[in-house]
Amino acid sequence: MTTQPFARLNDDDLATCVHCGLCLDACPTFRQTGLETESPRGRIYLMTQWKRGGLPFTEDQARHIDLCLGCRTCEAVCPSGVPYGRIIEAGRSEVEHIRRPTPKRWLARTALRQLLAKPRRLRTAGAVTRAAQKVGLTSLVRSGRQLPALRPRFQPPAGGIAPAIGPRKHRVAFLVGCVMPILYPQSHEAAVKLLQLAGCEVWFPRAERCCGALLAHNGDLDGAERLRDVNMQVYRDSNFEALIVDSAGCGAHLKDFYPELEGRVKDLSEWLVDVGLPTPAGEVTMRVTYQDACHLAHAQRIKKQPRDLIRSIPGVELVEMRHPDICCGAAGLYSTLEPAMSARILQEKLDDVLSTRAEVVVTGNPGCQMQLESGLRSRGSTMRVEHVAELVVRAFLH
Amino acid sequence: MMLAPSVIEELRRAVGKEFVIDSSNDLRIFERDASIEGCAPDAVVLPANVAEVSAVIKIASKNRIPVVARGAGTGLSGGAVTIRGGIALQVTRMRRILEIDPVAQTALVEPGVVNQELSLVAATHKLFYAPDPSSQKACTIGGNAAENSGGPHCLYYGVTTNHVLGMEVVLADGSVHWVGGDAPDRVGLDLCGVLVGSEGTLCAITKVKVRLLRTPPSVATLLAAFPTIEAASQAVSAVIGHGIVPAALEMMDSVTVGAVEAHYHAGYPTDAGAVLLVEVDGIAESTLELMTAIRKVLADHHGYAMREAQSPAERDLLWAGRKGAIGALGRIKPNYYLHDGVVPRSRLPQILSAVGEIGVHYKLPVANVFHAGDGNLHPNILFDLRDREVLPQVESAGEEMLRAVVELGGALSGEHGIGLEKSAFMPWVFSEDDLDAMKLVKHALDAHGIMNPGKIFPDPERKMPHLAGRTGLAIEAKWW
Missing domain, CATH: 3.30.70.2190 (Alpha-Beta Plaits)
Incomplete structure (x- = not known):
């Protein structure tokens, strides 16, 4: 627990910002509002003043922290190396300690903590939602309408191992995670298939929990630390070359927050390009566009590998949008907590996506997928959204 | 100075309630640009179009309130800093590219359009906008025109003024005018040439017509x-x-x-x-x-x-x-103090060794990164403002570097503008008569001095404008 005000904010981290402003137009909320207060530079300035006592903490100004998507685009364009992700997570955590949460935030946070604490709770919630969708109940609430139609959840194979197809060249662990197996089981299935094709034996650690990304991104660093402790007990003494993650938010969190795993956490696309896939057997005639998941492009700086994978499939035409690396407004719980700003950002994104006239928009994170799907539905578009793995695996299904 | 509630009310009526910010805590976030001095505005106003800009300036004019236009706040001479308080006229909501004419090779844009965005869109016609300040990812065309910005490629292509054909501007009385036109050569008095680079002291810019160039093969x-x-x-x-x-x-x-x-x-x-x-x-x-x-x-x-x-x-x-x-450079020290003096190219070796010696003398690291072809220096004095002892040295070192530039026959600024930072040094290169001539132009267009006051001209009340007095540094250092 913290005693000093804003103790979690590191003054040296804050001091790396030279106030040059190169980040401003990379920030989705600055682009929408044109306000310094809704820009990365403004937020850092605000937190610096809080930390150094130059400005008192007020609820009003905490809004500027709330409105940050945490997309970290600013971090990727910052020449000074400001660790914005670390700063905003610390800032959020402090804000949550100081203020009285609004009922909505309290509810979201408590629900998140409770659901993620035990895998069974989330599975039950998934089953209930699936049943509710069958009878049309979920369409009554906004967040229900955002959900994809749930399929049976992803189940690791019996024995917790999926063998390599052909000679075994690598042994990897796979993060099944919390929401992915329920919301997008087909992404996991495709990812595992690709790993097997690349000669990997895939291990599914049974006692593994949620990585804690959703908690950390929403100011609950204590909760995230508890989950890390549980997971590290699983990973610490096990034998695997890499921990493969097919959800960008989780990958970014594992890379930043699990120092013991240093160098071994790999995004699926990063790993597949590294170890190489066999030559695809089939052709996939399709016009696609690629939406960079923020936590892949900016937090992990992975932009090239997913595109390389897409381009490696014969028949696929990749059409870039004007700003593929600007956030879609999903940002974890953001679309629920800040629906107005999220919707504004989404509309701009949809214009960009639709202008490509692609059949499929490909991405690498469940949040982005859900946001784009619900946005495209609301525009009456037939454009589909797929995980990179789903697209790539088609070339091997013939 | 706080604005009267009635003035705030008028501003809200002019641009809409949510587009006027007057909470004192929030205003503090707007106190700086990319230079080191700071002073908070009394209100931030975000107009959506020229009519609203005009309305805001009329209110300011009537009440004698300073107006300082602000784009992305990436300027390096304090041009967007509201040093006398007043209204920060934030133009970032006006960010539409209104027209690109691929045949005439021109674009008509609002002032909040980001420099790089313009080139990105022009690229679909195999065209580009030549002036490319290093901050082009974020800086706005309005700010570029106000500061007559340069950039690496200005060596060959020329600076902003060579690429602005015409502008729609709002003067200090709120009146709206067009200066310049579609043709590259201007007949009559070159008013557009006067206003480009006037650093917000003569007008607010609401539209800019720029020249685009064919992308070289x-x-x-x-x-x-x-x-x-x-x-x-x-x-x-x-x-x-x-x-x-x-x-x-x-x-x-x-x-x-x-x-x-x-x-x-x-x-x-x-x-x-x-x-x-x-x-x-x-x-x-x-x-x-x-x-x-x-x-x-x-x-x-x-x-x-x-x-x-x-x-x-x-x-x-x-x-x-x-x-x-x-x-x-933030990787070395958290703050930089940057001048952009220009010397004749043949004097580059001398000025660089002088800059180096000044750095050594004051025991301050100096990083040089600059437009060598133009003789346009950018010595960055690196420091940490949390170390208060070092501040007077930083200030003196900067001044000495600029003095050396002038002694070698150079100019105070190549592209960043005079702003706050160099106003006290203007008498080094301009006689009183020169300055008076400039002041006559200023007076003709802005008799009450509401447009970006405290910039360009030496301020008798601010002998040492840099790190002393009402500056962001001093304020921050005090908090520390």
């Missing part, structure tokens, strides 16, 4: 290392002396290269005393010929490890490193 970009910064400066003089004007000719010293390489991994040689980044463009035959000639001149002046970009991606990376250089 061939570009060659060369990186060359030199053992010392002196050798690199001699090489620059030699290239120009051979009658070659590259599209860009940039220098970075070893301090800068180290910081840049840490972020961009662009392959800059970190063991070199200095590097030059040289670019030529045109038709393929001519770029090849020019580059061959340049390579020879550089080699004759101790240039080594010369590397030409082999792909557009490699070229972009080399430029990303150069353009992010000033921000990257």
Whole structure:
């Protein structure tokens, strides 16, 4: 627990910002509002003043922290190396300690903590939602309408191992995670298939929990630390070359927050390009566009590998949008907590996506997928959204 | 000074309630640009169009409230800092590209359009907007026009004023005018030329008509290392002396290269005393010929490890490193104090050694990254403002560097503007008569002095404008 005000904010981290402003137009909320207060530079300035006592903490100004998507685009364009992700997570955590949460935030946070604490709770919630969708109940609430139609959840194979197809060249662990197996089981299935094709034996650690990304991104660093402790007990003494993650938010969190795993956490696309896939057997005639998941492009700086994978499939035409690396407004719980700003950002994104006239928009994170799907539905578009793995695996299904 | 509630009310009626910010805590976030001085505005107002800009300025005029236009706040001389309080006229909601005429090769844009966005959109017509300040990812065309911004490629293509054909502006009384026009040559008094680079002291800009250029069919970009910064400066003089004007000719010293390489991994040689980044463009035959000639001149002046970009991606990376250089200096120290004096190109070796000596004398690290082809210096004095002891030294070192520039026959600023930062030094280069002539123009357009007051002209009340008095640094240092 913290005693000093804003103790979690590191003054040296804050001091790396030279106030040059190169980040401003990379920030989705600055682009929408044109306000310094809704820009990365403004937020850092605000937190610096809080930390150094130059400005008192007020609820009003905490809004500027709330409105940050945490997309970290600013971090990727910052020449000074400001660790914005670390700063905003610390800032959020402090804000949550100081203020009285609004009922909505309290509810979201408590629900998140409770659901993620035990895998069974989330599975039950998934089953209930699936049943509710069958009878049309979920369409009554906004967040229900955002959900994809749930399929049976992803189940690791019996024995917790999926063998390599052909000679075994690598042994990897796979993060099944919390929401992915329920919301997008087909992404996991495709990812595992690709790993097997690349000669990997895939291990599914049974006692593994949620990585804690959703908690950390929403100011609950204590909760995230508890989950890390549980997971590290699983990973610490096990034998695997890499921990493969097919959800960008989780990958970014594992890379930043699990120092013991240093160098071994790999995004699926990063790993597949590294170890190489066999030559695809089939052709996939399709016009696609690629939406960079923020936590892949900016937090992990992975932009090239997913595109390389897409381009490696014969028949696929990749059409870039004007700003593929600007956030879609999903940002974890953001679309629920800040629906107005999220919707504004989404509309701009949809214009960009639709202008490509692609059949499929490909991405690498469940949040982005859900946001784009619900946005495209609301525009009456037939454009589909797929995980990179789903697209790539088609070339091997013939 | 707080604005009267009735004034705030009027402003809200003019632009809409949510587009006026007057909470004192929030206003503090708007107190700075990318330079080091700061002072909070009394209100931030975000107009959506020229009618609203005019309405806001009428209110300001009636109540004698200062008005300071603000784009992205990336300026380096304090141009957007509301040093006398008043209204920060934030134009970032006005960010539409209204028209691109691929035949006439012009674009009509609102002031909040981001420089790079314009080139990105123009690229679909195989056109580009030439002035490319290093902050082009974020800085706005309105701010560029107000400051007459430069950039690496201005060596060959010219600075902003050479690319602005006309502007819609709002004067201090709220009246709206067009200056300039569609044609590149202006007849009559060149009012557009007067207003471009007036740093917000004469008008607010609401539309800009700019010239676009055809994207050159061939570009060659060369990186060359030199053992010392002196050798690199001699090489620059030699290239120009051979009658070659590259599209860009940039220098970075070893301090800068180290910081840049840490972020961009662009392959800059970190063991070199200095590097030059040289670019030529045109038709393929001519770029090849020019580059061959340049390579020879550089080699004759101790240039080594010369590397030409082999792909557009490699070229972009080399430029990303150069353009992010000033921000990257944050890796060495959290604050920089940056001047942009210009010397005749033949004096580059002398001024660089003078800058180096001043740094050594004050025991302050100095990073040089600049438009060498123009003789436009950018010595960055690096410091940590949390160390209060060092502040007077930083200030004196900066002043001495600028003094050395002037003594070598140079100018106070190449592209960043005078703003707050250099206003006290204006008498070094301008006589009282010169300044009076400028003041007559100012008075004719802004009799009550509400447009960006406290800028350009020396302020008798602010003898030492930099780190003393009502500045962001002093305030922050006090908190510390």
